[in-house]
Amino acid sequence: MALSAPGALQQMLDEIGVKDVAAVFEQIPADHFRKAPLDLPPALGSEMELKRDLVSKLRKNEDCETNLSFLGAGVWQHHVPAVVDEIVGRTEFATNVWGSYQSDHGRNQAWFEFSSQLGALLNLDVVQLPVYSWGCAIGHAIRMATRLTGRRKVLLPVLSDPERLSVIRTYCQPSEMESHIEVVPVAADPTSGRLSISDLKSKLGPDVAAVYFENPAYLGTIENGAAEIARLAREAGAETIVGVDPISLGVMMAPGDYGADIVTGPVQPLGVHMHCGGGVGGFIASRDEERYVREYNGFLVSIAPTAEPGQVGFGLAASHQNSYGSREHGKDWTGNSTYLWAIAGAVYMSLLGPQGFREVGTLILSRARYAARLLNEIPGVKAVWPETGFKEFVVNFDDTGKTVEAVNDALRARGIFGGKDISGEGHGLGQAALYCVTEVHSAADIRRLADAVKEICQ
Amino acid sequence: MALSAPGALQQMLDEIGVKDVAAVFEQIPADHFRKAPLDLPPALGSEMELKRDLVSKLRKNEDCETNLSFLGAGVWQHHVPAVVDEIVGRTEFATNVWGSYQSDHGRNQAWFEFSSQLGALLNLDVVQLPVYSWGCAIGHAIRMATRLTGRRKVLLPVLSDPERLSVIRTYCQPSEMESHIEVVPVAADPTSGRLSISDLKSKLGPDVAAVYFENPAYLGTIENGAAEIARLAREAGAETIVGVDPISLGVMMAPGDYGADIVTGPVQPLGVHMHCGGGVGGFIASRDEERYVREYNGFLVSIAPTAEPGQVGFGLAASHQNSYGSREHGKDWTGNSTYLWAIAGAVYMSLLGPQGFREVGTLILSRARYAARLLNEIPGVKAVWPETGFKEFVVNFDDTGKTVEAVNDALRARGIFGGKDISGEGHGLGQAALYCVTEVHSAADIRRLADAVKEICQ
Amino acid sequence: WDEPVVMELGRPGARGQLFPAPEQEIEVAEIPAAMQRKDRPELPEITEFEAQRHYLHLSQMTLGMMGISLFGTCTMKYNSKTAEAATLRPELAEVHPYQHPDTLQGVLEIIHDFDGILQNLSGMDQFVFQAGGGADAAYTMAALARAYWADRGELGQRTEMVTSIQAHPCNPATAAAAGFTVINLPLEENGYPSIEALKAAIGPKTALLMINNPDDMGIYNPEIKEWVRLAKEAGALCFYDHANFNGVMSKLSARELGFDACMFMLHKTFGAPKGGGGPAVGAFGCSDELAPYLPAPVVVKQGDTYRLDNDRPKSLGKIREFWGNVPQVVKAYAWARAMGAEGIAMASDISVVANNYMDKKLGEIAGIEISNPHIRKRRMEMTRWSLGPLAQETGIGTADFANRMADYGIDPWWMSHEPWIVAEPFTPEAGELWSKQDIDQWIGVVARIVQEARETPELVKSAPHNQAIAQVDGSVFEDPKAWAMTWRAWQRKRAGDAKARSGSA
């Protein structure tokens, strides 16, 4: 603080014409001032002490670089290119505030490039800057659908991530509220984990605002019937909302091509570290139709001509409809979000290009299938739906007589973080764990896992 | 490589009008091409694999963050402010090439600010951009002195760092060469480790080009007689060359104030990590007298007016005298050096300011004395000259019956890197180690060391 | 730099990031035919160097915090590189939130300790960090109020949220999104709503009161204790939106004033960087009485071990996945530890003094006017001003002014949240970061543009002139035929334009 220099504050007080600091707080009544004195830990005034405090504490963590981790389920260990880290860490971007097209043209262009590149992956023309998380993106998308259709029921797979589902439910409000949105689960085909089309048909009706499904889904399965689901929803007058993992889109069909109306997904796979869950963000996209655009809650960055012929600039489109512009009459709400990750995503996508997305998709898919196969070969261990997944898959340990917790404790002692324990999630899958394999897992890593599981389960 | 894209190279070959790549190598006779095929380790084509290779190898190192280190002797563990790391890592500076005042004004200004701030610490008006290392700086300074005086003998303390001394000897050439410079050691006062004034007097004479000493010296001692040494040298017509640790200059007298003619020192304490010894650099400074300026070997950055009134720019002064300008007739030689560390130093010095240098100097001095005292209290362990040092001091283990090697092995098993083993350096100090204590060592760290040494030596 | 859009760069086959083929022993797998991608996504094909150079250019074309920004309501802070560097270490960046808590002791300890710091600053009993910003923390409050009233069986009756028209838009917006009816209290001459209006608004239908104080005009509502008393008398929950905490840190305690809950913006008051709009954190704190309704997990200490408490049956559910933007919490912890109690008190002193210095200097410029000029008391840490007189005199409004400011290397000012209560508003906030030289320079620019508005208004109207780009044609932003949120859309609409032009030619 420049003004903490001796005398600097006094100089200002003199200019203002008051004798002490108390005078500038004159608006606060005397009996409002706090009585309890501040009782904070001692100041670490020097950077040296502060750094040591932070580093010594953080070193008590175990991380996924030292250990071999197979955790996913909403935040995944992917390779983050060093150039992404550099750009995101540039002080110009990292400490940027609000900006304007005049002063922060570069940042705005990077934002537009995020939406443009993601649009190319999705084959969709409108992409909003990311909201807080994928779950939040789904929540907003469902609320968009209810506004678009005037209906108040949403169908989604029973095999949903309880974490995202909890967020979705918060967006749909408790049933006591007048504006409540009903969340209705659709059954799964037990042989494939995919959405049951017959159950979907039985639940679709004139009261359904939207059908939501993920592709690949929470438990890793690929929804082959996506186009069919979208067709059925359309016939029922409902919006089709899809959740996709953008890192799959070099090998998986773009959701814009199978009839999705609103598309959501996580931003974290596009060049953001896991950050203990602090790397998440969620995107929302759609076709460029005014009825959709008018329902977005956040920042839509549009390219625009400038006063100089041939030159382009960037600014916020349809900004009056958000809560900054319309308070309680705005579309849901917005505020600080996760826009720095839009820049990470822009850099990441530009580094990969079409071929990079194809390669990384193939690599993840092939390695995940390899892992499922190796684990499946272990007596008592079963890969549920081993041939239907992308990067995640369910492993069942029932026949080993061990709980997932016991297996994971034993793995952890060997420097391996086993898959997420989903035994308690009520999916009826027994003692099961959700394993995640990405491009960072070499064949040797996967064999190390399989060998360890074998040893533990014998 | 943009041109490794399919077809890109062919497009150029077509433009040039040749049919294949071989054609552009037409100057090389056929029998010059290598016969042995390249046999390199397999390419790590993906960044992901490359990072993993690097990180997994580097993690086999033990470092001074995980361990508690008391190693110094030419590269020291100091706190590096995060802003220094940021600025040095900016791609604009880190990948900068050669530059010119037109295109790289900012870098040139940072260079000038390095010299200016270091000049303020030294109380001297001319500071050259750093050469490769402190030892190299001393070597060049001695050669400057021989050119200035036409004499070919240099006196320096017998208690010199063998590492720097070996570099100095390389600069002074083997005795078989006509232009050989004789290196003559001056005895030390055994009670203080300081230079023996009587021995100095006996060796000074009309053939002596320079007296070199360090302050604080290799073994940490402060040279109280500095002004006296400089006076004696001046009387003998010799140049006084001093080596100083810049981090001491908030509390120690500026060498410009006690008669030093040419001053050298390490750059690494000014905000550069140890980098396994790759953080070193050496500065050379002097008064602003033409006779000195005309003998510098490297880059002298001068401030200068520009075509716009009131504006300043920067450029290289007296550049024709270096080897770029004069080849074998230049002053020694120059080339790529350690100029990025000049930027680190500029940022570091601007962060500390006068008060920061005073604080860090006092802190180092006090903690080093505390460490010497605690170690000295251990039976059989003796701090040699405990009250004469700045940040380094000699500890003797003779009376413990243990070698320094044995002590250090035992310390290492406890996560502590003991002081540098100087037993074999021929200084007659017995089983002795040079301990370094800086601002990064808390009182608790020092007690941890003392407790460990006590345990080991009992 | 005259930097093209990234989609225009490159050449077929250029690569910025390679991936290895699957190892020999791994069979190459394929997506089922029905779901296979057949087309090539239309992404740029550039080298790593070209991607780096492009985005470095864009970073250099971003003013950000490189100049002087007295951007009101956002509280400009120094964002420590030390904390930034610590959070980028693998020990935090490469950590998964589902790891076993035994492997998360370091980060849990920091969160727990920081919780304690916020408890002390606010008087609240428990904080959580799940909310992704201040607005999300307001939403947390609204969702918590639902859970609270549902638990009491009164959710059907408690349907209203009361706030001030000057409260940050996120309060009414999140309450409305949560299903509450919003009642906005108008401001009186003294700059805050009357007790009478409050009394009329609250009653058995009131679920909660959401209020910030001081507000964005820099006015402190001296009747706030009475407000809270009245609201609680009516059974309502009271939420203190502490967005403007910077000027009252160490001076006020939300709990002592009677509030049930409050929120702090860590990316603002607590020195975490803003990232151009997040990742951010709205730290939400409440009393023990409300704690059972908090979103899970809550970090707790059991003996010497830190745990994640997920067993919260009355919880409102989740506001977002996982625990929040953890690195930002660590940075805020670092800020609080670096400052200590004295530093925090001093920062608040400085920010209010500096703001009053700024007010004094702005007051000397003819043509601009402070909001509610009849209020003589000194403002808090920011002040709403009006360019009304100058606009009437010269036609130059606050948006024109903002356009011109960037030409002087200074971030355009923040005008005002909706609704604009004063004409042609702008809201500077001096904060504790800037030196007197910085503030003087900022005011000098304002004075200079005021002069330009009188002497060369066209120059101001057509600004910016020395920025990367000229004035943007704002008409496209509300025109569905012209807006283009992606390169795809732009190409399509430009092609349409071209066709239309050639058709009409």
Added chain:
Amino acid sequence: WDEPVVMELGRPGARGQLFPAPEQEIEVAEIPAAMQRKDRPELPEITEFEAQRHYLHLSQMTLGMMGISLFGTCTMKYNSKTAEAATLRPELAEVHPYQHPDTLQGVLEIIHDFDGILQNLSGMDQFVFQAGGGADAAYTMAALARAYWADRGELGQRTEMVTSIQAHPCNPATAAAAGFTVINLPLEENGYPSIEALKAAIGPKTALLMINNPDDMGIYNPEIKEWVRLAKEAGALCFYDHANFNGVMSKLSARELGFDACMFMLHKTFGAPKGGGGPAVGAFGCSDELAPYLPAPVVVKQGDTYRLDNDRPKSLGKIREFWGNVPQVVKAYAWARAMGAEGIAMASDISVVANNYMDKKLGEIAGIEISNPHIRKRRMEMTRWSLGPLAQETGIGTADFANRMADYGIDPWWMSHEPWIVAEPFTPEAGELWSKQDIDQWIGVVARIVQEARETPELVKSAPHNQAIAQVDGSVFEDPKAWAMTWRAWQRKRAGDAKARSGSA
């Protein structure tokens, strides 16, 4: 930015970095009175934020590699951020070279493996990395030659070093500094010295031959094998300055051509960043015969363990402290591993093809001329050109041209090392980094300035016009009364000027 010199910033008492007082139990110590500092060093007093902002501004005022730079003799490369990030980890940055080798196995393994890679590329038997740059590696050669001849008792007789007038200045300079007499061979019409001149120069006084090939003009000496044969016949050591290795990687082996030693610049050919002039590394390699004279330590592998071999009694001594700029070695290792044998061969192909493309395009511009135009063979990885015709026509020389280039966001070109053999030289090098678009744009700028030289020569003469500063007054740089290498000196001399002016007024 109009950025003041840091010495002008700040205010008394402002702090950018605090240090704690010594702990309670530690007595505060003082320097002995005779050596205590009494004055306050005249350093700036600024906050951390101000220091950061100042140096960020300076970084933005540095073009560096942000544009297009075909800077000859320096071989522009992409400097991988991956390698940079790895070397900044504490596992390398916080490592002390005197640690026990057991704690250094990772870095020793990398050095050892990279040594193997360079051995393969050159045919040499051992590399060391102590030299802090190419010049320092040349010095290593000179010092090694001394040790070699001293060991044979011939140092008194072997007093001469033979090189070409076109060799990089560091070769004659370091040899002279090491005590050798330098014999420079002149170039013939074909662009290299004649065998006759060489024969006349070498003999029993010749200690060593130091030569690069191809040279900076892009000309390859096809008689080099005969040179080496003749030199070795005379007993001399032969050193290959591989500064221009980029165009011949995978094509030539120094050892197969007969050389005893060679050097590679890791900050150039091997992709380590240049840092605006270091830290750099001149990797020095030699045959087994010369290895005993290398500076210690040498990294060796014993079984599965890596060690530092310090026991080298015939060693030339140390070139500099410790083992060299280790992080740069790691970055070079990373480059070599990322490229692999095929990548390295392709980079060399591309760099020579691109250079010839550039030559073709430059040749189409009237007023500039290739060096030794009668040599029709295609040049290697860089080419010396001359602005002589244009200078005669318009008065615009190569220095004027360089001043103007920066106005187009393009690094001024490298002119030539001394001596200038061609009139108004410039030396572009296309390298493997730049795309065809980049090279075309660069050539477009050259063509445009050529046109300006004819149409508006004053514009070129008075450049730069849109850079941070205007043309610098170069007269001060050779004037002892005007030059000022520090702010102290500048203040003193400006004060002197002011006094002189007021005296004469």
